Each structure stands twice: as C-alpha cells, then as structure tokens.
Amino acid sequence: MAGLFTSLRDDASLWMDHLSWLDYERRVQAPDATVLLPVGALEQHGPHLPLGTDAMLATAVAADVARRTGALVAPPISYGYKSQIKCGGGQHFCGTTSVDAATLAGQVRDAVREFARHGLRRLAIVNGHYENQWFLIEGIDLGLRDVRLLHPQHDLQVMRLEYWDFLTPQTLAAVFPQGFPGFALEHAAVIETSLMLHYHPDAVRLDLIPDDPPADFPPYDMFPPRPAWVPPSGVLSSARAASAEKGRLLAEEVAQRLAEAVRSGFAR
Template sequence: MHGPLMSEMTWPEVDAAARAGAVALWSVGATEQHGPHLPLSVDHLIPLELSLRIARRLHVVIPPPQAFGNRSRPLSGGGPSFPGTTSLRAGTLVQVVRDVVGQLAAGGFRSIAVLNWHGENVNLLHEGIELAREAGDLERPDGGGPVRVMLIERVFNAFSEAEMAFLFEDAREGFPGWPAEHAAIMETSLMLALRPDLVRRELIADDRAAVRPFYDLTPTPPEHVAASGVLAEASRASVAKGERLAALIVDRLTAAISEALDPPAAP
C-alpha cells in the first residue's frame, strides 16, 4: 500500500487505510512571507514535514495541506504588504475547514487530527469543525457513531517555557514571545532541520519593527512592520536546535494522537 500522502494514494488504498483505523492528519497553514531567507510555504511545509515523521510511528493518512490561511497580521506575520502573501477571509477558511473535515469523515475516516501552524487561523479551525458537527457531517457513514476530531491549534501550548529555553539561550533579548518569533529562531531552525534546501542561508538576518505596540492599528504605520519581514533574531537559528525541536514536537504529538485517537502503529 502506498502512503502516507493521500495525494499519492488511490481511492481503494485510502479506503483500506480508513477501514484499518488510520487517522487523517491534516495540516492547515498559510502562504505568507517569512523574510528574505525562508519560502512562503513555511506555515504549511513545517507541519507537513512533522506529519511525515509522525507517519513513521502511527498509521496516518496525510491529506494535501491547506496552503492558504486567514489574513496575515502586521505584528505577527508582516501583513499583506509583502508580495506573495496570499490569504483567505475568515469566513472562507471556516467553510474550507468545514468541508474538508466533513468529506474526510464521509470518506470513512473514524478519526481526524487537524494540525495548525499559522497563528491567525486560531479559533477559525474550531469554528469550521463545529459547523461540520452541527450539520451532521461528522457522523460515521457506517452508523458507528461520531467521528472524533482532534484540533492542535497552538503546538507550543504542549510545552513549558523550560522545555523551549534551549531555543533562546544565546539570543541577545531572550524569548521575544511567539508572535515576534515569526521567521526567526524557531521557524528558521526547523526549516534548517526539515528542509535545508529551501533556506537561503546567506540572507538570514536579524530584524525587528522600530515600534512594537501591544495593539493593532489600522492603517498600519510603517514603523510597526520590520522591513525584512523577520521579527527577531533569525541568525541564532541552527540545525541542532531544529532537530531537537522537531523531535520534541513529534514525540509530543505522537503521544497526544495515540492517547486521543488510538490509531494503529505505522504499517
């Protein structure tokens, strides 16, 4: 049987995997600028690569990632002013989530896990799942009861500050907060570990907005957005940090999916 990428499987193979109890592990991200050194695909590529590592341990089928997310915000992603950043309205994303999880359930999956990697998607994914449930789209077609849907909106909620301290121990300003970590130490380290071929190492830079308020202002003043799109110290990233972080995330997600959805081991 081919797998775990659904896009490379035939329908009988997907059907067999669903009947065997495989979890549909779907990533939702964004197409958003990540500075001059990282591609626009970071927010859907990182969870896809992590999902492939989870697939070495658990029987999962990985549907094509959702590549467009809710609109980028200036203080956490740079906003829409950077060429290439392409976003969906909130209502559109909610309906996409509703349709996809409903169709995965209709296709026979008894368990679905949704893995988010874009802060602006938070709450919208939950709304889409709830709309699918309210519409009756999350009932098993064999009459076996409701399909279980697990939502991981903020993967770093699974970790304590102490567990993540290694990422920022050599940063001049310490931990800047997750919104300011956009295209910085964490994401650059993960990309160096997971997809080093896509990192423009010679363009890695440290940057930050001249002014970083605790509020959003519309229209956004130019001084609220870093010119490069990097919001902190990307130069402190490393392959070692990325591999350590990826291993921690995969361990934690594998344990959580096993506990909540009880999938079989990887075939």
C-alpha cells in the same frame, strides 16, 4: 516547490494523495485510522525563507507524527487567514496571499464533512499559521454540525493543534539561552528557520538572514494597519541564532509529544 518535498515523500504509504482510492478506503475505514490534515499559509517569511513555510512545516511535522502512529497525511490547506501586523508582518508584503475567515472556515468545514463521508473516525488538524486558529475552530464546529445532520450514527472526532504548543520550557530554554521572545515575535525567526534547516535545508538562504532588532509593538491594534510598525524585512525577531541542530531538537520533541497527544486524545 515539489522538489522540496521529495525527501519527505519517500514513504508513499504515509500520503493520502499517493494512494489509490481502494487502498485509501481500506486504510481510512479501519476503526483506529487517523488522518492528519496540515494547514498553513502563503505568507512572507523574510528574505531567507520561502513563502510556503507554514504549510511546509505543518506537513513535515504531520509526516513525523504519521511515522510514529501509522496515521495518513492529507494534502495541506495551503492558504491561510490574513497575515496580521503583530504576528505575521501584515498583508502589505508582496507574495502574502490570504483568504477571508469565511473561506478558511468553509474549507475546513467541507474537509470535515468529506472525511466523515469516507468513514473516518479520527481527524487531527495540524496548524502551522498563527492567525488560522479561531477560523479552524469555526470550520470544525460547522463541519461536525453537518456530520450530525447527514450521518447521525457517525462518531467522528476532530483534534486541532498548533505544533509549537508542544515545545516544553526546557527545550525553549535550550534553544533561546538569552530568553524566549514569545511565539508571536517568532515569525520567520529562530524556531521556523531552525525547523526549515532541519526539514528543508535547501530552501533556506542563510546569507540573507536579516539582523533587525525585535519588533516593538504597542499593546493595541490599529486599522488600517500600520506597516511602519514592522521591520522592512518582515522578520519580527532575528533568526541569526537558528541552526539545523536546534531544528532537530525542536522537531523531535514536537513529533514525540504530538504523537502521544494523538494516541491519548482519540483513545476512549
């Protein structure tokens, strides 16, 4: 896995874990310092993408934003909340390695508290796993509660975002000329595969992309979950139309618009 990040880590000044504690202290205690914390999952992404896709993409997007804003990128939280049938394929796939909601919220809570202790005032959590969303919110809420109790004068602000929300309808129309199937069905499909072809082309097996029809889920959930609802490949709609050029288009828009959000969201 380390080799996959080599090209992204050429600029050591972006990466918190590549700095000494003294260099980090000087950076993080500046009044306008921002840290980007990627959060992903270890989850199947079909036969053509690696298990670490969610964390890899969240980290790559964060690095692009850091280059535009001067922010630092923290090491990712790489284990996410349990894969769900209708957006991630479910827990029945070998290799999908998930955590309970309280575990993920606890990790985020601790991270928020620790970054506040470092003196940071601006933390942006960049989520790359659909199922994480509400538990990131819980962790942020509990972490800020801790900060208010432990450091009453500290004014830490936290931003939470999903990178796919920064794609415009115009870009989605260009990437999906036959119609956008929706983000839930985009698991291991055109968006993620195209972004991986842009950021980590050596990690994509184009020859193994399945051509299953889109999953057709009912408008309800069942427990225990029904693995038969999911294509055997784990891909919820075909990635055959993915390309590195589409990935570049997606990545540039996401990075530009996310950087603008980081600048404006923390400004006051």
